[in-house]
Amino acid sequence: MVFGIAIWIQIQADVGMYNAFLQTSIILISSYIFAHFLTNKRLPKALISKNMNQFLIEALIVILLLSFIFSLVFTYININAITPIPPGVLSHLSVLWKGFYLSIPASLLINGTACGIRFYLEHGKIERDHILLQQAHLENQLKLLQDQINPHLVFNILNHIHILMKTNTELASFLLFKFSDILRYQLYHCNKNQVILNQEIQYLQDLVEVEKLRWGNELDVKATWQLNNQKAFIAPLLLVTFIENAFKYVCRLPGHKGYIIISCKEENNTLFFYVENSYSNLSTYKKKDGAHGIGLQNVQKRLGLQYPDSHILKIESDDNVYKVSLTLKLSIDNDEQ
Template sequence: MFYMNSFILNSKRKRVHRMLWHILFWIIYVFFYAFTPIALGEEDSLIKDLQFVLIQLPLKLLATYTLLYFFIPKFILKKKHTIFFVFIIPLAFIIGLGQRALIGYYLYPIYYPEHLAEYGLIYWPKVFYASVETYSVAAAAATIKLLKQWFNTQQLTNSLKQEKLAAELKFLKAQIHPHFLFNTLNNLYALTLKKSSKAPEVVLKLSELLDYMLYECNESKVALDKEINMLENYIALEKIRYGEELSVKFHVDKEVRNFDISPMLLLPLVENSFKHGVSGEIHEKWIEIKLSASNDTLNFTIENSRDSSIRGKKESYTEGIGLKNVIRKLELVYKNKHQIKIDDKGESFKVSLTIDTKES
């Protein structure tokens, strides 16, 4: 009930605002035509000009509002231009004729009797002028209305695009979370099977990661420092799992900690490297991660060892859900402001990512 009342109230408020804008438009029109002769130096013309403007006003209102609410919706917006002109030209002529008849009958005998005597009640050049002048005013009103509609449509389109973007990003994040949790819980499960004393440490780091993912990743951008801390926790968890058989190096330049970044962007790349950097027949298993910055550009590279016997099967590295989500997220958040390069070197696999973080 509350929402219905609120909707009704908003609708009434919009109607009142629209009515006030229409009244303002016609007040400006009346004052413009009434005071222009005075501004041009014609004396004692205000009362006369007001009479001329006001006596023609009803027909101008008729022309304007039939154009706004009938001809434009029925014909112009539906691209029925021929039918529009078939109707509008005779109507313009009739309205021009009506205006000339009104001022010729009521005002010309008072102010221009000699003109009335010479040309009669209906003077066709003036009828044509009245038609053109009337629909010039109507066209001005229609232009304002159409521009407003275009602006509102653009706002709605942009709003829908933003909502679609937010929904897709949320969907991508929802895919990343289970993927990440599945891998981490597998790590914890392996440790508990071994009855490792490191299991409590894993639980603690996992709780910190979950706290970050659930409560701090809802913003469009987060401090890169927080993302780095999350990556460090994740790497620590993986190192606990693999021990000395895996060498991991994580180099971070100090200045990058002042950057902001879309949350959960780098983690899938790190997960991908752990997945492939330790699988297969690899003698020395290693992962090297570098994070640096140059002006407003963030540079992230991650390289891992790989089983050279599966060289040429690059698709096994790129078809995972994590990497696909990263690429899609980059297209959504950093469109035309990023580059990602995937390099298969045979015995190693490298992903290089650059992001222009400068706000446009």
């Protein structure tokens, strides 16, 4: 509408109100048709197919056609013209040609502006779709990694209880009680992106307690937990693999008493987590899953997805001692839950 009013005001003083209205209407209709064809038909398809060269050729053709239409309008739709066109084909062609190249800037401006606006909108839509796709892919990856953790842990605990039921029913009953707490946490809390740090640490403490009762005097286990801000948030089941691996691969050779050291400290919304265990090259430490294991690979993937720039993970293995240290910047608000 603004474009049409501007044209009408510009030309009505020279050609009259009726001619100005007629010329403006034809210019607006033709401009809309061509701009609509480029912006709504060709440009979105070109962006999807990434075939911008063909679109540029089509845009050039449209600009030239629209310029030719403008030339026809200003040349022939001019009733009661003061200076009529001289007779002769060459005269008509010269007038048309002059009107044609004078109309090219206007045609270029019209279609360029329309395509520029549409390109901005389409690019924003593509970016939003890309972000949503990345988010969905991230959620699927995290769900897959989390599902790989739960069955393995549940199987281990059930196997412990099954063995103890044959030898010590009272201890098996206590472990079953602890297992119910562990299972309740997995079922009702771990379906969130983040959980309260205190709940996650309580879950780890229950797991360590179960393992200590299972191995008894065969292992020397020392665990310290220090939380200053228990209301901080952390991704669920992120630390359990480190503890599982420590109990799974700790040295249990005859005549050797293995040890496990676990330290968990939260300070200034930063978690310092450390696990150390003894192992032996003669044991099964590196036979099944390799030095890191598939569980540890999953944790590394999760850290990369959920804490890409806010974690430091160090893994060391020397002198029959395996060490894992993790520094993690915790979330204060549960925005992702």
